[in-house]
Amino acid sequence: MKKLSTALCMLLALSLILAACPAAAQDVGLIDAGLTCTITLGNWPSDTAPDAEKALFENYRAIMAVQYPNVTLVPDYYSYTLSNYVPMAKGGTAPSIFQPPFTDPQLLISQHLVGDVTDALEQFGVLDKFSPAYVEMLADENGRIYGLPRDGYVLGMHINIELFREAGLMTEDGLPMYPKTLQELAEYGQIIREKTGKAGLVFPASEAYGGWLFTNIAWNFGCVGENALEYQDEDGRWVCNFTSPQCIAAMEYIRDLRWKYDILNADATTTDWAGAHSLLGTGEAAMNFAADDSVDQPTANKGLPVEDFALVPFPAGEAGRYALAGGTCYMFSPDITPDQAIALMAYLKVLGKLPFLDESIIAGMRADYAAKRDRGAPVLPAISAWTDADYNAAKQAIVEEFSNVDMRLYSDFFGSLDDGSITLKSEEPVFAQQLYRELTAVIQRVITREGADVTKALQKAQDSFQEYLDDEINDY
Amino acid sequence: MSRAERAVRPGGRTVEHLKSWLIMLPGLVLMAFFVWEPLFESVRMSLYKTRNVELVRFIGLDNFVSVTGKDDFLQALVNTFSYTFWSLLIGFGLPVLLSLLIGETTRGKSFFRTAVYLPNMLPGLAVIILWSAFFSGEKSGVLNILLSRLGIPAQTYLTRADWVIPILIIIATWKGAGSTALIYMAGMAGISPELYEAATIDGATVRQRIFHITLPAIRKLAGTLLILQIISVFQIMYEPMVLTKGGPDNASLSLMQLMWQYAFGGSMNYGKASAVAVIVTLILLAMTAVYSWLNRRESDWD
Structure with missing residues (x-):
């Protein structure tokens, strides 16, 4: 089996390199x-790392060697x-290139x-x-760009269908009867707890994770616009607003999930992102x-x-939704240097991270989705960070070729993005990680x-975060 | 000319001094570069407004006023003393007890020595992860499985503000007690066997031998280890950071962890982080001074 996968990787490498040769001509000029x-x-x-992943990156290196022979790549x-x-x-x-989450670019840009x-x-x-949303995240106030989107995500909810089945929460079509509202989430979670003894909802309330998830709940309770968790006043000063009735209601909801409905996992305050996935x-x-x-x-992974x-x-x-x-x-x-910047864009182009279409990029996408399918991970349409229609359509066609899931289990999620029934919102604009930490502390208090x-x-967290905003931005 | 005569000659003394300095030089350079310079830099940084690691402007004691004025500092300070208290309660006597028990063992002494030291050989993070499975509040937690066999319902441990510090100290003690016990064993090995022989001839019991010979003999060693333990526990960081992330609701947040949060927890405020570090250093210096004073006074009495 290992020999077969090695042979496939070598074949893929050869095909990628061969495919890359004509592509080099596209860059002339x-x-x-x-x-x-x-x-x-x-x-x-x-x-x-898995052999397939290592082979994939070696292929990228080989393509770079063909297309840009004088650019030396140093793996790190x-x-x-x-x-x-x-x-x-x-x-x-x-390193010349690295991959931070979208919470950090503005901080890194502001600190040069x-x-x-x-x-x-x-x-x-x-x-x-x-x-445009990504440009906003990756540029400074003068419109200079410091980053490129690797991939985008939209927060939704992962479901363990086996537990829904055990709790009798299934439709006639054999699909999970999942909660559409936060109120239903509490009620369904309670049913699951009663019928299975397992947690209805895993809520990772350690470090910044709890606050991160809470912001989305707070938005749906109305913490947007004039009631936003942080906003700029008329004088341009950043103001923290954790004590609006909407935010208080959202935090009381979290408290109820623990004390009224009792649907949270036992060790919520020590559960992190990976732990939450593990529990599900x-x-x-x-x-x-x-x-x-x-x-x-x-x-x-789990x-x-x-x-299921x-x-x-x-x-x-x-x-709100x-x-x-x-x-x-x-x-x-x-x-x-300017030359390095160009070489890095060329590298990202080879990786298929720029909106260019050529055979080598399509072959790379195929390899990526094939690897996902082989690992037992769902192969799903990606949410593109580019507005290029041709590029996005090509990716969708490849996803369908490698699909290993019943898309009915995902159609509501992707449908809500297409039909606009859900509104996408970026993270809180300034010092999001610090804001999350302050809110996580409140969550820990109310659930313990x-x-x-x-x-x-919330007032205490607001005072603390306001001092932070004053210190770091308002009075800097 | 004898060696002593050579040593007292002015030129000879200079050569001897030079040799000594040369021997110490690598150590001094390393100390200056990796210990003293960062230490002084940290003190300097605590007095400045910083942008990441750059000093922006001198602000005097503002960083100190700011960090000490916050609830989380007070909480971290109380927690750190709480760590120290529980560490002394749970962890100070245990190594003495272990060393006494092993000292009195006549068979398998080497096995027990190795056994108590074994946890110390495990990587710290592995120990934390191991114990997190033990104290997991889920039904699949090891302790909850054991309790369920006794008919006791599943409990939560690490999410309880009043339990979390003792639990962390139990874990730290499990890992560290063995190495301290070895030091005590070495100390006990230095006690003259004639004392025990004389006591045995006089009909002293095991208890009397321990209380009248062994414990008085290791008293000074225990005093030194006490201050080392306090200094070590005062700097506790990775245990709460990995196991509880300082929670729940800052109940296990230590001063060192607070310092880490200021520096690396998203805000990159190295000035405030340095201020916390300086405060911790001052507290530890004060403790060490008290210990030295007590020790000196005791020596004077002796």
């Missing part, structure tokens, strides 16, 4: 053929965290810790094909607020069969102390 520089590539698969296993990146950027040892690739993007002619995948919890980009976590897994829209609240949209991006070290004063706890 875009890039100087003699472009000479060295780039270090973060997130290169480690030696312990670096995996980004804010804490490890800052000293590297300041010390000049950060990332490189500008605007001119390189213009040279490739893709600047105008960004989804191993049948300890029936529902988990999670996005379309992590469907492989409970399935391929063993939940794809036929569904992805549904984020439940609506009393005042929002879903958080975000993702991961590519950013670049602050000291890249039955008599906790919600308003008082």
Whole structure:
């Protein structure tokens, strides 16, 4: 079996390299053929990574060698965290390209810790094909671009169908009767707890995760616009607003999930993102607020069969039906040269991360989806960060070719994005991670102390975060 | 000319001094570069407004005022003392007890020595993950499975504000008690066997031997280990960071973890992080000074 997969990988490599040869001609005029520089590539698969993944990246390297022979690629296993990146950027040892989540670009840009690739993007002619929401996340106030979207996600809800079946929450068509509203979520969770003894909802309320999920719930309770969790006043000062009636109602809802309905997992305050997926995948919890980009976590990684897994829209609240949209991006070290910036765009083009279509990119997509299917992860349509219709249609066709799921288990989620029944919303605009931490502390208080004063706890968090905003922006 | 005569000659002394300095030089350079410079830099940084690791402007003690004025600092300070209290309650006597028991064992002494030291050889994070499975509040948690065999319903442990610090100390003690016990065993090995022989001839019981010979003999060693334990526990960080992330509701947040949060927890405020670090250092210096004073006073009495 291993020999077969190795042979397939080699075959794929050959086909990718052959396919890449004519593609090189497309770049004539875009890039100087003699472009000479060295780039270090973060997130290169480690030696312990699956063979298929390593082969895929070696293929990318081989294609680069054909298309841009004078560009030297230096693989780097670096995996980004804010804490490890800052000293590297300041010390000049950060890799040329790395992958932070969408919560960090604005912070990195404001601190001058990332490189500008605007001119390189213009040279490739893709600047105008960004989804405007992503441009906003990755640019500074002058419109200079410092990053590219790797992939986008929309928050929804993962479902363990086996537990729904055990609780009798199935339709006649054999589909899970999932909650459409936050109120139904509480009620269905209660039924699941009573019938199965398992948690109705896993809520990762450690570090920043709890606050992150809470913001989406708060939006659906009406914490948007003038009631937003943070906003800029007329003087341009950032104001924290955790004590609006909407936010208090949202936090009381969380409290009720624990004390009135008792549907949360036992160790919510120590559960993190990975732990939440683990609990759903191993049948300890029936529902988990999670996005379309992590469907492989409970399935391929934790063993939940794809036929027992569904992805549904984020439940609506009393005042709205929002879903958080975000993702991961590519950013670049602050000291890249213009030549390196162009070489990095060329690399991303080979990876299929720019909206270009050629045979090598399509072959790369095929390999990616085939690998997903082989791992037992659901092969689903991706939410594109580009507005290029041809590019998006090509990706959709390949997804359908490799599909391994009953799309009825996902159709409501993707349908809600297409028909606009759900409103996509980016993360809170400034210092989101700090905001999440403050809210997580409140969540921890209300789910561990039955008599906790919600308003008082929110007021305390608001004071703390306001001081932070004053310190970091308003009075800087 | 004898060696002593050579040593007292002015030129000879200079050469001897030079040799000594040369021997110490690598250590001094390393200390200066990796310990003293960062330490002084941290103190300097605590007095500045910072943008990541850059100093923006001098602000005096503002960082100190800001961090100490927040509830989470007070909570972290109380928690850190609580860690120390529970550590002394649970973890100080245990290594002494282990070393006494092993000392009194006549068979399999090497086995028991290895056995108590074994947890110390495990990687710290692996130990935390191991115990997180034990104390999991889910029905699949190891302790809950054991309790269910006794007919006791599943409990939560790490989500209880009043339990979380003792649990973390139990874990730290499980890992660290063995190595401390080995130090006590080494100390006990230095006690003259004649004392025990004389006591045995006089008809002393095991209890009397322990209380009148062994424990008085290791008293000074215990004093040193006490202060080392306090210093070590005061810097507790990775246990709560991995197991509880400082929760629930900051109930296990330590000062060192608070410092980490300021620096790396999303805000990148190295100035405030340095202020917390300086405060921790000052507290530890004060504790060490008290210990030294007590120790010196005790020596004077001796």
